[in-house]
Amino acid sequence: MNILVLVKQVPDSEALVQVKGEGSGVEVEDRYTLNFFDSLAVEEALQIKEQTGAGTVTVLSLGGQKAIEALRTAIAMGAAEAVLLEDPAFENGDEYATAKALAAAAKGMEWDMILCGKEAFDDSSGIVGPLLAEFLGIPLVTTVVKLDFISEEQAVVVEREIEGGKEVIKAPLPVLLSAQKGLNEPRVASVMGVMKAMQTEIKKLDLAAVGLSQSEVGKAGSKEEILRYHRPPERPPVTMIQGEATEVVRQVVALLKDEAKIL
Amino acid sequence: MAGDVWVFAEYQAGKIRKTSLEVLSKGRELAEQLGSGLGVLLLGSGVDGLAQELTAYADTVYYGDNPLLEKYNNDVYYQIIAALAEKEKPHILLAGATFLARDLFPRLAGRLKTGIAVDCLSLEMGDDGSLIARRPLFGGKVLADVVCREGRPQIALVRPNTFSLPDVQSPAQGKVLPLDVTVDTSQVKLEVLDVTRMAKERLDLTEAEIIVTGGRGMKGAENFQLLDDLADVLGATVGATRGVVDNGWRTHDDQVGKSGKTVSPKLYFAVGLSGAIHHVMGMNTSKVVVAINKDPQAPIFQYADYGVLGDLFEIVPLLTETLKKEI
Helix, strand or coil: CCEEEECCEEECCCCCEEEECCCCEEEECCCEEECHHHHHHHHHHHHHHHHHCCCCEEEEEECCHHHHHHHHHHHHHCCCEEEEECCHHHCCCCHHHHHHHHHHHHHCCCCCEEEEECCCCCCCCCCHHHHHHHHHCCCEEEEEEEEEEEHHHCEEEEEEEECCEEEEEEEECCEEEEECCCCCCCCCCCHHHHHHHHHCCCEEECHHHHCCCHHHCCCCCCCEEEEEEECCCCCCCCEEEECCHHHHHHHHHHHHHHHCCCC | CCCCEEEEECEECCEECHHHHHHHHHHHHHHHHHCCCEEEEEEECCCHHHHHHHCCCCCEEEEEECHHHCCCCHHHHHHHHHHHHHHHCCCEEEEECCHHHHHHHHHHHHHCCCCEEEEECEEEECCCCCEEEEEEEHHHCEEEEEEECCCCCEEEEECCCCCCCCCCCCCCCCEEEECCCCCCHHHCCCEEEEEEECCCCCCCCCCCCEEEEECHHHCCHHHHHHHHHHHHHHCCEEEECHHHHHCCCCCHHHEECCCCECCCCCEEEEECCCCCHHHHCCCCCCCEEEEEECCCCCHHHHHCCEEEECCHHHHHHHHHHHHHHHC
16 A cells, blocks of 8 residues: 655744735744644544555655754654655646645655645645646545555555544545545654654655646746735733622623624 | 535534534525525535425435445545536535534545635525625634536535524425435545543533623632633523633633634623633624623723623622523
């Protein structure tokens, strides 16, 4: 079983993000980490590999130096091979253009299953995975919290989270699955793993290598355009209430009724 | 019809979901601005009655009623909507950002070669007929206005609790249009074996109008009874922080935050929780926030409208008792 895992390096949740100038861009503090949901996908791939005892876990990312960090983290966890899509033409693409490039790369690789995170911490779209499945013509299941591989049938039975419940779905290989919290507890890389990650060669693919044209990727290949950025609306300063409990509760209820007009 | 605004409607336990009704309300507004019709899409089994109900909100109710559609299956729903959209060419396609929609519509956007914006907090019509969707980035630290330059329909999924409920047209004006449900079974790879929903009396966190969330300050699973009691009085849903879920006091289904659910209720009680950034990212679009904490330095007070400084074990039962009398 060969598994391809999509990974992305994203700002961590504490990173400072500010809107630049008149909303033309954003400035992100340099505090990056492997996307949490992607680490679940890497972990799951490694567990399947350990269970089946055969095949390769390959991690794939698109970008520059940051993407390399994501790939190295995944190798340190135990992934065997890493592929980076790197070309100025790929830059500033939306999810559609990114998925096009990933699909072109995936077509040239051997895999039975693709795993990814349910969304990335930065844009929280959760679109690239499903688009990739569509471009590759394979089925997909998102927000997977349990995965059983049935080797004799070359199929998976997965549980997917829905509002207040779950769906149990059977899918034949090849399939794309996106990982939701609860799927597993991602391992922490060992020292040996980190050393291996530093030495492992990362295979690089540019536009020509994946066989796409300039117009299909990056900004030119995008469907969505960001017009401007905004700061979120600010909440008015907090009204603090303290004192004797009965009085505090009376005040809160009065404020919710008369000021907030919500009860 | 070509150029129309479409809304995909979901139902649960025999009722149209609240989030779908909210999106219908916005859909009507956009259709009026465009001078176009409003269509609604309903897929299911035994949904005649619901289709009729939707004629009070939309001009055209496209509905597929077939045992094949009883349970959501990405491979099946995708085929039907793609074929219909290719034939009818709607200008805009909207849905609530539910687990179903987030599973279905990104793939559909790929098939229709168009763009999609997810988890939108507002939708406006641009002068050129393009839909401007405002969506959060970096967990809501920044908002971005995005527009689909190429491809139609423009697809947007809206965060539940973002828009108000629609007016009911009386008498209902819409017409129903049953769809001929034909599915290429060779393209159906997924098999839905089972769907279970916990028998919950309360709305899901994403749709709840009032949420009472407890943090590690609750000190133990058993103390969540205090929040359950308060929620009972308010008709609210109980949430939990990551720490609480990691401790096994509540299930992940109840988690509010960046690795849990993003919620946007009218009223949010943050009880005994410090306000770590990954939690705030999941609740910061709540309209009114009441924080109850004994630590005056707790960051949650920066994100609250009303901050109650005190012992939750004293305050919460009193609040429940008082509200019982008042509402």
